[in-house]
Amino acid sequence: MPPSPKTPPQEILSICKKYFIIGCFFLPWLWVVNVVYMWPLIKRQDIGAQIKKYLYLSIFGAILWLIILTTWLSIFVTNRIEWGQFADSISVAIPKGV
Amino acid sequence: MTSQESSVDPEQGVLVNSVCANCGGPAQYLCEACGQAGPRYCSATCQSDHWEKGHASVCASVPSGTESEENDSERNSRAVKRSSSKVYSRGNVAQLINLKQRRSTLTSNTTTTLINTPNSNDPSPAIDPVQADEFRFYMQQVYRIIKPVVLCIVLSVLWVKLSQAPSYFIGSSSPAASGATGNSSDSSPISTSIYAAAILIGQIIVATVVIVFLFKYGFTKILVGFFMFVVLFPLGFMSYILISNIITTLSIPLDYITLIFALWNFSAVGLVSVFWKGPLLLQQAYLTVMSSLMAFSLTGLSSWTTWILLGLLAIWDLIAVLCPFGPLRILVESSKENQREIPALLYSVNAVWLMAAPKLSNQIQPTTSSTSLQALTDSSPSSFISSVNSVSTKTSAATTPSGEDIPLSENLRHNIYNRNLEVGVHNNTEVNNSSNSLHTNGNISENNELSDDEEEDERNGLKLGLGDFVFYSVLVAQAATFDWITTIACIVAVLTGLNATIFLLAIYRKALPALPISIVFGMLFYFVSRWMLVPYAQTLGGFLVAV
Numbered sequence: 266m267p268p269s270p271k272t273p274p275q276e277i278l279s280i281c282k283k284y285f286i287i288g289c290f291f292l293p294w295l296w297v298v299n300v301v302y303m304w305p306l307i308k309r310q311d312i313g314a315q316i317k318k319y320l321y322l323s324i325f326g327a328i329l330w331l332i333i334l335t336t337w338l339s340i341f342v343t344n345r346i347e348w349g350q351f352a353d354s355i356s357v358a359i360p361k362g363v
Numbered sequence: 364m365t366s367q368e369s370s371v372d373p374e375q376g377v378l379v380n381s382v383c384a385n386c387g388g389p390a391q392y393l394c395e396a397c398g399q400a401g402p403r404y405c406s407a408t409c410q411s412d413h414w415e416k417g418h419a420s421v422c423a424s425v426p427s428g429t430e431s432e433e434n435d436s437e438r439n440s441r442a443v444k445r446s447s448s449k450v451y452s453r454g455n456v457a458q459l460i461n462l463k464q465r466r467s468t469l470t471s472n473t474t475t476t477l478i479n480t481p482n483s484n485d486p487s488p489a490i491d492p493v494q495a496d497e498f499r500f501y502m503q504q505v506y507r508i509i510k511p512v513v514l515c516i517v518l519s520v521l522w523v524k525l526s527q528a529p530s531y532f533i534g535s536s537s538p539a540a541s542g543a544t545g546n547s548s549d550s551s552p553i554s555t556s557i558y559a560a561a562i563l564i565g566q567i568i569v570a571t572v573v574i575v576f577l578f579k580y581g582f583t584k585i586l587v588g589f590f591m592f593v594v595l596f597p598l599g600f601m602s603y604i605l606i607s608n609i610i611t612t613l614s615i616p617l618d619y620i621t622l623i624f625a626l627w628n629f630s631a632v633g634l635v636s637v638f639w640k641g642p643l644l645l646q647q648a649y650l651t652v653m654s655s656l657m658a659f660s661l662t663g664l665s666s667w668t669t670w671i672l673l674g675l676l677a678i679w680d681l682i683a684v685l686c687p688f689g690p691l692r693i694l695v696e697s698s699k700e701n702q703r704e705i706p707a708l709l710y711s712v713n714a715v716w717l718m719a720a721p722k723l724s725n726q727i728q729p730t731t732s733s734t735s736l737q738a739l740t741d742s743s744p745s746s747f748i749s750s751v752n753s754v755s756t757k758t759s760a761a762t763t764p765s766g767e768d769i770p771l772s773e774n775l776r777h778n779i780y781n782r783n784l785e786v787g788v789h790n791n792t793e794v795n796n797s798s799n800s801l802h803t804n805g806n807i808s809e810n811n812e813l814s815d816d817e818e819e820d821e822r823n824g825l826k827l828g829l830g831d832f833v834f835y836s837v838l839v840a841q842a843a844t845f846d847w848i849t850t851i852a853c854i855v856a857v858l859t860g861l862n863a864t865i866f867l868l869a870i871y872r873k874a875l876p877a878l879p880i881s882i883v884f885g886m887l888f889y890f891v892s893r894w895m896l897v898p899y900a901q902t903l904g905g906f907l908v909a910v
Binding site for chain 2: 268280284287290291292293294295298301302334337338341342345352355356357358360361
């Protein structure tokens with residue numbers, strides 16, 4: 266669901282840009298929202314190209330974060346017992362019986 | 364539109380058809396749907412006459428669904444755009460969506476209209492197409508306000524059940540056992556519960572009064588800051604507590620780094636999309652989740668405290684909305700006087716608007732031409748349903764003639780949407796007019812003026828405090844700590860109460876508190892099902908096992 270077509274193009278562009286910039290503060294979820302929000306506008310003649318640029322950057326960043334997170338989680342879960350004290354100190358809750 | 368002599372169409376060379384099908388005079392216009400093959404008309408009035416005389420059953424627009432629907436929808440959208448151009452130009456997501464939705468509903472309407480028209484000579488026009496359409500519209504509105512309420516309730520039941528999971532795995536599965544764990548704090552003396560509930564209700568009252576004060580004297584920035592805090596608290600802190608609860612009960616290995624990262628994402632995006640700009644669906648989802656988290660935060664109280672709190676809240680709600688000096692009443696009235704929106708986080712079926720005061724009005728705005736149901740997240744949990752303004756007389760004049768000879772109950776309902784949903788109804792009737800008579804330039808422009816007038820009343824309609832959402836959910840979540848039977852009974856009771864309140868609203872046409880009926884119903888159902896239904900079911904269950 267894109268913003269209303271009656272919104273001035275410059276405003277849409279600035280929204281898209283701000284979403285991307287705010288997303289740089291460790292907010293990949295905002296990038297995902299940005300992509301979903303703005304994707305239908307990508308074919309517009311006037312600002313489509315610029316939006317496309319930001320959206321591709323957002324997608325790239327979001328995927329990067331996804332990879333980083335999954336890697337970290339799998340490392341943590343597999344090595345949790347070996348790490349011992351350190352792993353316990355960063356665990357939210359220590360699972361019982363494992 | 365004077366008719367001119369056009370005896371021979373030079374391109375076609377057909378002489379026969381250039382006679383008006385209705386009056387026999389020289390004709391210049393043809394039916395848009397039928398094209399060259401169809402009849403000719405001298406004027407729009409002749410065409411609409413001829414339509415009623417029988418062209419409706421022959422017209423090419425009737426059987427071939429898609430094409431005519433396209434035509435109609437184009438026409439309708441034109442009408443809608445024109446009628447609401449003022450609003451539309453403000454440009455927001457909600458209106459666009461609304462337009463689409465309206466267009467789709469209208470397309471279906473127009474087809475029914477077309478099909479029904481030949482029967483309009485029948486002696487019993489009990490289901491007028493316009494009226495049927497209004498029924499549909501009203502039902503949609505009720506459905507739209509029920510849906511987020513149900514979602515919120517279900518979410519908070521889910522939170523309670525998830526964070527309580529051990530009592531299923533470890534304890535026995537009989538309801539009495541889980542009830543015992545849930546109500547372990549019942550033994551605490553009643554006086555303590557009353558004391559705690561009194562403190563909470565005192566906070567609520569103070570918060571409400573402060574908000575009303577700030578609004579009345581126009582300190583909007585302080586209010587925005589306050590609402591940001593109110594949103595951030597459940598999104599950040601409560602979801603942290605909830606997630607760590609769930610992690611502990613389900614033994615999920617998770618580190619703090621990932622958790623904090625996820626929470627930061629969740630709450631920051633919520634803040635951005637609710638307070639700035641974002642997809643409508645996301646805003647609605649965030650507000651629903653937020654109120655369910657808020658409700659979850661209140662389930663930590665002991666059960667007696669919760670019941671006393673809810674009872675006091677219902678009374679407070681009555682006082683605040685109905686008394687001449689009740690703060691919420693003052694709030695409604697001063698927003699009416701100053702032509703300002705009520706300062707709150709507003710959850711509506713169309714848009715989330717925060718503080719849609721003039722300064723911030725470039726943000727998402729309430730929609731005139733659209734549904735006028737808005738759920739209002741009053742940050743102070745007390746809340747109200749209000750039908751602030753009444754129908755503009757012109758609209759009711761436009762709609763009532765069709766409601767003369769309908770049965771009583773239908774008449775009643777007719778009145779309901781005359782009163783509550785006037786804007787949407789108005790638009791629908793307008794477009795129905797345009798599709799009925801096919802040449803309605805005059806009609807449309809007249810209606811345009813009407814709708815321009817009505818844009819003044821754009822705060823019309825039904826508003827439900829999202830504070831109600833929270834306390835409905837608190838009630839049901841409290842029941843969920845006990846048993847499934849009571850949970851379901853409470854959900855039904857709360858929704859019944861909500862419907863009853865809406866019904867009363869249609870009768871009294873003034874601001875009404877939404878909590879009392881629902882809460883009384885909910886408490887009644889809770890205690891009845893807890894002391895009678897559950898033991899009964901248990902006994903039956905025991906026999907089943909024994910046999």
